[in-house]
Structure formats: C-alpha cells, structure tokens
Amino acid sequence: MEDTPTAGEPASQPDPPETPSPSVLKPILIISAVIIGLCAGCVTLFSAVGDDDPSGHVTVACRDWVKERLKAPATADFSQETAAVEDSAANRWKVTGVVDSENSFGAKVRSRWTCIATHEGDTTSLVDITVDE
Numbered sequence: 001m002e003d004t005p006t007a008g009e010p011a012s013q014p015d016p017p018e019t020p021s022p023s024v025l026k027p028i029l030i031i032s033a034v035i036i037g038l039c040a041g042c043v044t045l046f047s048a049v050g051d052d053d054p055s056g057h058v059t060v061a062c063r064d065w066v067k068e069r070l071k072a073p074a075t076a077d078f079s080q081e082t083a084a085v086e087d088s089a090a091n092r093w094k095v096t097g098v099v100d101s102e103n104s105f106g107a108k109v110r111s112r113w114t115c116i117a118t119h120e121g122d123t124t125s126l127v128d129i130t131v132d133e
Contacts, residue, residue, distance in 0.1 A: 054119045055083040055093070061124040062095040062115035069131045070111075072102040091118050092127065099131075109133060 059081055067073035081097035095115045103109045116127040 054091075054124075055095075057122075058093045058115075058117050058119050058124050059083050059095050061126070062097075062113075062117060062129070065115060065126055065129050066097075066099055066113050066131055069129070070099070070101045071104045072106075075100075075102040075108075077101070086116065091120050093117050093119060103133075
C-alpha cells in the first residue's frame, strides 16, 4: 500500500540538502585559487615563448647563459630586456638587459648584459655573451 498522508497529518517533506560547512569550503577554495594561478602562470610563460615569435626562446636561452656566469644564479632578477634581429639572413639575435643578483659576499649587484645568439627551428645557439659587473 502506498504511503499517503491521512487526514490531519502533514505530508512529509524531503530533507533539505546539507550545506557544506565553511571549514570544508575554505581548503577547496584555496586549492582552486592555486590551480587557477598556476594555469595563468603557464599561459603567461607559454605566450612569452610562443612558436611564432622566436624572441621569447632567444631571451630565455640568453637568461640561462647569463645565469651560468653569476656567483648566485638563483638570486637573478632580470629586467630591461630587449631582443632584436641583428642579421635576419643568419637568424642572428641580439638580446640586452640588466640582471640584479648577489655577489660572493651576499650583496645585490646590478650587471648589464648582452647576448648574441642564433635561432633556427627549435635550436638556439650562443654566439657571444658579455656580462658587465
């Protein structure tokens, strides 16, 4: 027999859905924000190193070569970078910039750098580099 309310009895209502407590929602929101931030960072990185514009590839390679010449490469902070084609027939690029990094005494020093590189397909090769301290 079907469960039907009898006269004078209220019809049964379904239980409302439980709302998650704020202590459960907070970690979920934090994790979501971190994931979104990481994705945004990836988009920025890959847009700076796009396949259609080799200047990003050349600049990243030059930064790596500059870091190899620093006393504390992990402290490197690059700025004022410019990348320009120096010789289009030879796929030769000139990248210049400034890097702030720690010296062997732990003091921050600013150095200007110039990098000459060639870029062909997926390969970037160092031609010359100078780092002035």
